[in-house]
Amino acid sequence: MRRIAIVALLATVSSVATAQEKPNVVIMLGDNVGYGDIGAYGGGDVRGMPTPRIDEIASSGLRFTQYLVEPACTPSRAALMTGRYSVRSGLSTIIVGGTPNTLQENEVTLGELFKSQGYATGIVGKWHLGASEQSWPTRQGFDEYKVGVLESTDGTLYRDSMQRAGMPEAAIAAAEPWVWESDAEGKLQKVRPYTVEYRRQVEGDIAEAAIEYIDREANAKQPFFLYVGFTHTHYPTLAGPDFTGKSRIGVYGDAVMELDFRTGQILDAIKTAGIEDNTIVIWLSDNAAAPTAGPFDSRSGSNGPFRGELGDALEGSVRTVGMIKWPGKITPRASNEMVAVHDWFPTLASIIGAKVPTDRPIDGVDQSAFLTGAQPKSNRDSLITFLGEEIAAVRWREFRLYPKQFVPSEGNPSMYGLGGNRVETTGFPLVFNIEADQREEVNIIGTAAWVIGPYLKAIGEYQKTLEQYPNPKAVSLTEFGK
The missing domain is CATH 3.40.720.10 (Alkaline Phosphatase, subunit A)
Structure with missing residues (x-):
């Protein structure tokens, strides 16, 4: 109905x-x-x-x-x-x-x-x-x-x-x-x-x-x-x-x-x-x-x-x-x-x-x-990028920021995407200028820390919506009973 x-x-x-x-x-x-x-x-x-x-x-x-x-x-x-x-x-x-x-x-x-x-x-x-x-x-x-x-x-x-x-x-x-x-x-x-x-x-x-x-x-x-x-x-x-x-x-x-x-x-x-x-x-x-x-x-x-x-x-x-x-x-x-x-x-x-x-x-x-x-x-x-329930990256203008570092899987290249994992960084996000560094090889957090402001704003606006409209629990094939 x-x-x-x-x-x-x-x-x-x-x-x-x-x-x-x-x-x-x-x-x-x-x-x-x-x-x-x-x-x-x-x-x-x-x-x-x-x-x-x-x-x-x-x-x-x-x-x-x-x-x-x-x-x-x-x-x-x-x-x-x-x-x-x-x-x-x-x-x-x-x-x-x-x-x-x-x-x-x-x-x-x-x-x-x-x-x-x-x-x-x-x-x-x-x-x-x-x-x-x-x-x-x-x-x-x-x-x-x-x-x-x-x-x-x-x-x-x-x-x-x-x-x-x-x-x-x-x-x-x-x-x-x-x-x-x-x-x-x-x-x-x-x-x-x-x-x-x-x-x-x-x-x-x-x-x-x-x-x-x-x-x-x-x-x-x-x-x-x-x-x-x-x-x-x-x-x-x-x-x-x-x-x-x-x-x-x-x-x-x-x-x-x-x-x-x-x-x-x-x-x-x-x-x-x-x-x-x-x-x-x-x-x-x-x-x-x-x-x-x-x-x-x-x-x-x-x-x-x-x-x-x-x-x-x-x-x-x-x-x-x-x-x-x-x-x-x-x-x-x-x-x-x-x-x-x-x-x-x-x-x-x-x-x-x-x-x-x-x-x-x-x-x-x-x-x-x-x-x-x-x-x-x-x-x-x-734009926010999610992997499962986790915020994995945020694009803001020409910058891409990662709360955690993405590490490709080792030993099996066909699992590069689906089998990769995220590891904790030093407390600051990784920051890449996509226009200057399309391969995302040079972390510029030391000279572009100001980008953290817009990054936190984008995440904050999304998280604010969850107060009234919480997300359903995502399906996990590795974590059970939570």
């Missing part, structure tokens, strides 16, 4: 535009695509894997060179959907099947914002915000879900590894991931097992489902919101047969080139449908690449000039690809103004005339005036 009340409340808000004037919105989200993977960011053909269609969005829209996210798949997706730090929804760690962390029924999502303004809402591809019914996209504001990857692509490897471990077939079957699809009532049905073999096909099926949705909804009388959750370049990085060997650098490059091709198919569908001028296209990555994870030939992901990778708290983990195209409304350009994944929620709410909830903290800021050029500067100058 609470969910129905929330949606009803949002639906009563007057829109700033008529249905005919409201733009369609398509968000495409890459999975573990690094800052240095895409041509517009210095990768692409230079690295043996051209990305002309993604670059096309960058050249015809606004490309962010300082787009910041959260350190892993689930946290960033939670932040995108809710406009809140993932720790506020108990989703600041990667969801693993069988654990209790899941998107709660009372969260308000982008899907619900768009539904409140009369939009048709659809999602294809990866979700990774929980497999319980309250967390399904179709229970979180989306009308339909196709080619549904509820969890992580890692699950495609479970069957072989569990068989080698001698696990009983019943246990293997329970852990095996599936591809899902919603029925007319929004209930999810299993379509097929998500296997290593199907891993090579899934990206094409995601694009095909997105194209079918665009073709159908372009002829309807209501605007639409489509969320496309790609699975490339998440490990195992296995591209479709038509893309195997396409790049000059191996399987990772092949996957990037397929991702680019699938992006182009969706762009072409928008153009063919005659709705390009009234459709906002947003292309993002959820977090950084993992260049030390997996077999050697799949480690070609690049986080550009920044140190760090998927799962840690360094700049290279949270600074990645982000761009938006809106013909006639957003002037093509690149900007180094700070924008965060959390900002899409209030920004899109402003664009479509939806009301942002006032009964909970919203960490995103409205960037609509900056996007359209009505103001030259972003409305953001800081």
Whole structure:
């Protein structure tokens, strides 16, 4: 009943535009695509894997060179959907099947914002915000879900590894991931097992489902919101047969080139449908690449000039690809103004005339005036990075500060991000000037101690909100009974 009340409340808000004037919105989200993977960011053909269609969005829209996210798949997706730090929804760690962390029924999502303004809402591809019914996209504001990857692509490897471990077939079957699809009532049905073999096909099926949705909804009388959750370049990085060997650098490059091709198919569908001028296209990555994870030939992901990778708290983990195209409304350009994944929620709410909830903290800021050029500067100058419940880092302007020193794991480079640890410092935070020192190698606390003031202010403002809105207990797989 609470969910129905929330949606009803949002639906009563007057829109700033008529249905005919409201733009369609398509968000495409890459999975573990690094800052240095895409041509517009210095990768692409230079690295043996051209990305002309993604670059096309960058050249015809606004490309962010300082787009910041959260350190892993689930946290960033939670932040995108809710406009809140993932720790506020108990989703600041990667969801693993069988654990209790899941998107709660009372969260308000982008899907619900768009539904409140009369939009048709659809999602294809990866979700990774929980497999319980309250967390399904179709229970979180989306009308339909196709080619549904509820969890992580890692699950495609479970069957072989569990068989080698001698696990009983019943246990293997329970852990095996599936591809899902919603029925007319929004209930999810299993379509097929998500296997290593199907891993090579899934990206094409995601694009095909997105194209079918665009073709159908372009002829309807209501605007639409489509969320496309790609699975490339998440490990195992296995591209479709038509893309195997396409790049000059191996399987990772092949996957990037397929991702680019699938992006182009969706762009072409928008153009063919005659709705390009009234459709906002947003292309993002959820977090950084993992260049030390997996077999050697799949480690070609690049986080550009920044140190760090998927799962840690360094700049290279949270600074990645982000761009938006809106013909006639957003002037093509690149900007180094700070924008965060959390900002899409209030920004899109402003664009479509939806009301942002006032009964909970919203960490995103409205960037609509900056996007359209009505103001030259972003409305953001800081961002907190969490690892689990812990504040691991704070960005303020060009400075990055760490309460504790992050130490990569030793002996197993594929655990660089997820297996690293934090150790106490001398009582002062580590301070790095990201613009002068992109690798974060020179601690400047001795000459920049004044930055501690803004750092403490950002943390204090966040902590103040916890007095009225405490965070749920985060799931821990190492600490029990606390």
